[in-house]
Amino acid sequence: MFELKWLWQNLEGNRARYVVAICLSVVGSSLTIVNPYISQRIVDTFIAGDQAGQNLATGRGLLVALCLGMIGFSLLRTGLAYFTTMQYELSSQNMMYNIRIYLYNKIQGQDREYYDRNRTGDLMTKMTGDLDMVRHSMAWIFKTIIESLTIFLAAVIYFLTIDVQLTLWMLILSPPIFIVAFIFAKKVRPMYIDLRERLSQLNTTTQENISGNRVVKAFAREEFEIEKFTEKNVNYAVANKKAALVWLDYFPYLETFAQGFNVVLMLAGGYLVMEGRITFGEFTAFSSLIWAVSNPMRNIGIIINDIQRFFASLSKIIDLYYARPAIVNDHNQIEQRRYEGRIEFDHVRFKYDSATVLDDVSFTIEPGETIAIMGATGSGKTSLINLIPRFYDVAGGRVLVDGRDVRELELDELRGNIGMATQDVLLFSDTIDGNIAYGDPELPEEDAKSFAALAAAHDFIVKMPEGYDTVVGERGVGLSGGQKQRIALARALAVRRPILILDDTTSAVDLETEEHIQRSLRELEYPCTKIIIAQRVSTTAQADRILILEGGRLIEEGTHAELLAKRGYYYDVFMLQNEGIGRQVTESGQE
Numbered sequence: 001m002f003e004l005k006w007l008w009q010n011l012e013g014n015r016a017r018y019v020v021a022i023c024l025s026v027v028g029s030s031l032t033i034v035n036p037y038i039s040q041r042i043v044d045t046f047i048a049g050d051q052a053g054q055n056l057a058t059g060r061g062l063l064v065a066l067c068l069g070m071i072g073f074s075l076l077r078t079g080l081a082y083f084t085t086m087q088y089e090l091s092s093q094n095m096m097y098n099i100r101i102y103l104y105n106k107i108q109g110q111d112r113e114y115y116d117r118n119r120t121g122d123l124m125t126k127m128t129g130d131l132d133m134v135r136h137s138m139a140w141i142f143k144t145i146i147e148s149l150t151i152f153l154a155a156v157i158y159f160l161t162i163d164v165q166l167t168l169w170m171l172i173l174s175p176p177i178f179i180v181a182f183i184f185a186k187k188v189r190p191m192y193i194d195l196r197e198r199l200s201q202l203n204t205t206t207q208e209n210i211s212g213n214r215v216v217k218a219f220a221r222e223e224f225e226i227e228k229f230t231e232k233n234v235n236y237a238v239a240n241k242k243a244a245l246v247w248l249d250y251f252p253y254l255e256t257f258a259q260g261f262n263v264v265l266m267l268a269g270g271y272l273v274m275e276g277r278i279t280f281g282e283f284t285a286f287s288s289l290i291w292a293v294s295n296p297m298r299n300i301g302i303i304i305n306d307i308q309r310f311f312a313s314l315s316k317i318i319d320l321y322y323a324r325p326a327i328v329n330d331h332n333q334i335e336q337r338r339y340e341g342r343i344e345f346d347h348v349r350f351k352y353d354s355a356t357v358l359d360d361v362s363f364t365i366e367p368g369e370t371i372a373i374m375g376a377t378g379s380g381k382t383s384l385i386n387l388i389p390r391f392y393d394v395a396g397g398r399v400l401v402d403g404r405d406v407r408e409l410e411l412d413e414l415r416g417n418i419g420m421a422t423q424d425v426l427l428f429s430d431t432i433d434g435n436i437a438y439g440d441p442e443l444p445e446e447d448a449k450s451f452a453a454l455a456a457a458h459d460f461i462v463k464m465p466e467g468y469d470t471v472v473g474e475r476g477v478g479l480s481g482g483q484k485q486r487i488a489l490a491r492a493l494a495v496r497r498p499i500l501i502l503d504d505t506t507s508a509v510d511l512e513t514e515e516h517i518q519r520s521l522r523e524l525e526y527p528c529t530k531i532i533i534a535q536r537v538s539t540t541a542q543a544d545r546i547l548i549l550e551g552g553r554l555i556e557e558g559t560h561a562e563l564l565a566k567r568g569y570y571y572d573v574f575m576l577q578n579e580g581i582g583r584q585v586t587e588s589g590q591e
């Protein structure tokens with residue numbers, strides 16, 4: 001079976017330990033029959049046999065030895081069980097540790113499309129609940145199965161050596177138990193797959209609610225969110241109960257059959273004792289080992305339950321394990337070149353699934369140029385810039401950097417030549433200094449400060465209680481939208497890359513601050529091609545050229561003055577923005 005083969009492969013480095021654990025399980029479980037055997041000897045020799053009285057008088061030494069043997073074997077079994085469990089735990093924990101690292105790297109290596117398709121809550125479920133279910137199965141469920149099977153077989157073999165007929169009478173109950181268990185397993189499997197899906201939905205709802213908590217509060221939608229959560233919670237609980245109740249449907253049959261072993265033993269065993277075919281001691285051995293046959297049968301339902309959960313979780317992990325991103329970053333250790341920063345879009349077409357977002361887009365940006373991109377919301381601006389670091393691949397045409405198709409370039413090198421501040425600002429829960437130096441951990445504090453000053457962030461940072469050492473909360477909590485944008489800009493500038501992409505980075509800052517940032521960008525001390533997505537004419541007016549996108553097509557291209565003269569989309573936006581603020585920007589781009 002593929003899943004088990006996969007587990008075995010991933011057990012590498014811990015296989016010997018796991019095999020030792022299995023062997024010890026088998027040995028330890030086989031020893032279960034030793035004490036019933038000693039009991040049988042004691043009963044036949046000293047209690048119920050014809051010579052019992054005489055043996056008791058003359059063979060006390062043997063009796064004591066047998067009793068000590070029983071105690072000794074009990075202790076040995078306990079010690080073995082302890083050591084065995086430790087081996088299972090160690091090997092399964094080590095294996096999961098390795099798989100967890102691998103999966104985490106795998107998630108890191110996925111492309112943007114993967115993140116578009118997969119929910120965070122689902123990925124979190126895979127990395128936590130599913131992995132733990134598999135570990136639990138490796139350590140406990142497999143152990144239980146192996147030990148139950150061994151005890152069952154050892155008991156049956158021992159019974160056969162005593163009396164074949166009685167053994168067969170007892171095993172008469174096994175086939176119906178297996179049939180019931182098989183039907184149960186078939187019925188319950190899809191339920192656990194469904195249950196796993198509902199758990200993932202529950203986690204996704206919880207995760208979205210926690211990360212979107214500020215929006216929930218802003219719209220006073222707590223009640224709605226609670227209802228949404230309750231619905232998912234009820235769904236999960238109902239599915240859980242349904243699966244548990246299926247087990248309960250089968251439980252009475254399995255339990256009755258399991259109890260039936262005692263009845264068969266009493267009837268058939270009692271008859272054989274009366275007939276003199278087996279001794280009273282042998283009957284005692286049967287009686288004290290009957291659990292070894294009935295318990296595995298009784299537990300078969302629970303084991304099947306766990307096995308189904310195990311396979312449901314394992315298949316999710318395997319999906320993630322083998323997920324191949326379309327855009328693969330091999331992280332080849334090559335010497336990274338510094339690009340000049342020439343960018344060319346050559347009849348680019350791009351789509352998400354089947355929806356075309358960019359169509360026949362062509363333009364060239366020379367090294368050092370500053371290009372502004374403007375367009376209505378949804379016109380494809382972000383999609384366009386995402387093609388440069390190859391977050392997505394084009395559906396047609398080519399994107400070239402320094403004259404080479406980005407698909408031919410080494411991804412680390414390509415991305416290592418681009419500084420980017422995205423529209424959705426994400427800061428890590430770290431110090432402000434740590435956030436600015438995210439792309440270059442070696443960045444001296446003085447440099448972090450000077451980039452913060454360029455991004456108009458220095459003044460507000462030094463006013464914070466601990467200045468650059470202030471820890472910002474998750475996603476930059478404690479900072480205003482504009483402050484977050486400025487730190488993100490400082491972070492993008494601090495890496496000193498030859499291509500700088502800013503996606504609406506100054507949308508939340510006031511005009512005066514924006515002017516400061518524009519000046520900084522013009523006066524950057526390192527050579528850099530800048531692509532700036534902006535909605536304000538005050539930002540775009542300063543650019544060497546402006547591209548206007550509409551419905552995924554490039555409809556206008558030129559300088560501020562050229563586009564105004566064209567009296568098209570840009571001119572309309574210019575007029576609209578300047579009506580209310582007293583024509584701050586003139587046609588020549590000066591304030």
Ligand SMILES: Nc1ncnc2c1ncn2[C@@H]1O[C@H](COP(=O)(O)OP(=O)(O)OP(=O)(O)O)[C@@H](O)[C@H]1O
Pocket residue numbers: 116352357375376377378379380381382383384423
């Ligand atoms: N990950 C995605 N999957 C599917 N469709 C997407 C995805 N991202 C964006 N789109 C769609 O692609 C189109 C262009 O989106 P894009 O974000 O590029 O526009 P934009 O011009 O940057 O908009 P805005 O100014 O609002 O940021 C939109 O219709 C959007 O719905």
